Amino acid sequence: MTDALTNGGSPIETTVLGADEIILNMGPQHPSTHGVLRVKLKLDGERVLSTECIIGYLHRGVEKIAEHRSYQQFAPYVDRMDYVAAVSNGLGYCETVEKLLGAEAPPRARVVRTILTELQRIASHLLWLGTHALDIGALTPVFYCFREREEILKIFEKYCGARLTTHAFRIGGLQYETYDEFETDVKRFCDDFSGKVDEYETLLTENRIWVGRTKGVGILSTADAIALGVTGPMLRASGLKWDLRKAQPYAAYDQYEFDIPTGKNGDTYDRYLVRMEEMRQSRRICLQAIENIPSGPIMAKVGKVLKPPPGEVYHSIEAPKGELGYYAVSDGTTQPYRVRVRPPSFINLQALDKMARGALVADLVAIIGTTDIVLGEVDR
């Protein structure tokens, strides 16, 4: 490229050094792509011109597997999608099949499900907070978050024997009764947890560097969020008060009081605040729920062999990361004809390019962190 300058009337030819765009491959092996996400970045210096997500490194064909398993057999597989929020996945699937069967879990089962799912939401958000802070360079919060998450996992372990991929629920209700100190354990956790959230907030919320790194970064307007189908805390941080727990109550959510936090600017900082508040609200729900767990059976009469009548059902729940939907088609046999999952991570990830354009590489890391994706769910 040449540029004409004038020097005393006579033009001089000068050559402007060419600055090429560079392509940077982030991932699939990278410390902050949360698993095996691969992002192809087009960079101008450090500024991101465009991003291209390349996914599928963790594809296991979960939906196809469903077609060759009975309804009960497929239930443990859904835990392996969003493996940091397995309980929520299980809840969504069990309720979908119950809808297909026309059955309903008994009240006791529904309350226990609600408690465990809310604990799982806290655990999932804790993991998000730890890794998000780590991405932005704060080394310490991750250990505090894991310390509290550990308490939740211990409750899961005591309840069903597994910590991560719990398979906590069964179609029609629960497999296990709650153990003896279940209420005390949950109560103790909730009592401790309130102070712990404040502790994380003292480390981060007012921190100048944290605010500088997150405020105004990765802005997603309400209109864009709706157009892209973004759900969950990301949508709420963009200003829309939409939460399936309130909009289409499932499990026992209609019995409890809780607020839906929303943000104003739709930036990374707002998403951080929204998720922090959601943890407090989940704690509130847990505290209300353990006050009064109804007695009674924990399993509806659904029979040993499940043969739903032919038909189709779409059911969605508010998973920690957004709307987790299952679309199940039955052909009247013991195996589903088709199960399609609407994973929140996969759809929220579509907003990455919108948020990352014009940002710096360091911002991109913050934006991937704030999207809160789990690749097991994105790739399925």
Add this chain to the structure above:
Amino acid sequence: MSHLIPPAIAPFVVPVICGIVLVAVFPLLAGYIVLLERKLMADMQARLGPMRVGPHGLLQPIADAFKLLIKEDIIPQGADKFMFYVAPLISVTMALVAFSAMPFGPVFQIADLNVGLLFIVAVGSLGIYGIVLGGWSSNSHYSLIGALRSAAQLVSYETAAGLALVSALLLAGSLSMKDIVQAQADQGVWFIFVVPIGFFIYFVSSIAETNRAPFDLPEAESELVAGYMTEYSGFRWALYFLAEYANMVIVAGIATTLFLGGWLRPFPGNHQHLIGTPFELLDALPSLLFLGVALYCLSLVPRQPVQVQKLFMAGVAGACVLLAAVMALTLFPPFDAAREGVHGAFWFMAKVGGYVYTFLWVRFTFPRYRFDQLMRLGWRFLIPLALVNVLVVSASIVVQQNWEWKHPVVSTVVTTAIMLAVAFWLAEEGAKPEPAPQPADGE
């Protein structure tokens, strides 16, 4: 003994011995700083840190060094081999050379240059060549971005650090490291109490200069994997690591010498005696400290699970007793000559340790700056502040000298108040919203 050494080489004997000791001991010391860092980090993060190799992980640095030595030395395809080989050497050599003018006490110094400070700062900044060349020669985008960030960062923050040093130099009136400490002894005050803002500026800039968090952008692991050393493995990688820790000790040494009174004992005017002995309490403090550590180690001995670990722990306690004995021995009159050297080295290392500890503490607490924020902090806050600081400090010196106005406390308070006002004003200005960055064009 001195008659055994030919006069021609006599002046070189002490420096050569010091040099050999430094080169031989420093890598080990750096290893233990890493262990200290990991232990401190663990302590702040509610965990234990290395516990496996040796009692309480005390042999971890040696195991790590051994592991790095036997690792495969991978050279990426398309790398500039020669530069790839040489780059870590440049970094580590420059870092070690900078030690040659560092006074670890009145005796242990390889060369007392009359431009000592300039020399250390100059050689220390040459180490950046190692980083830039290493990043460039790796033929990797991550390394390249890391190297460029490092270069830009060093250029910006050297300026602020240099200006901060000038404020202390004005007070000392010399560039020789020894004379700077002597000036603080003569004036009876460490310069941190005269120019606290200068020390603050140097502290922040030195974190940035050594690429430590929250300014560790050149190696930001969550963004650039490992920045300029992404492609390095094995011992070459260890050399970069060594250089980083050496640089940390160097900046801590500079700060100690200029602001914290170098090897001087705190409270030189305090002559309170240790009860029942003719020794001053503060002189006896190092011995007591080492004795305390020895006792703590002894108390840990029975808790070690294996016989070997018990013996090792007892050995550590023994070493501490030995150090305490050496420290105590020099308090007796026949060893007067050695006292200054040994105790000076102790106080110097203690201050360096305190400075490095603060470095580590900051690292575990704060998130990382973004590159543009880092640059803004440097150019819009620290450099103007450092410039004003130099002006204000020189003005106060001129006032004191020309008008014979002898109220050092008042002048310190006044200059610091002025500087704080400037700092707050600059911070306010900096907090004003930036014009939005040019949005990138669509595809």
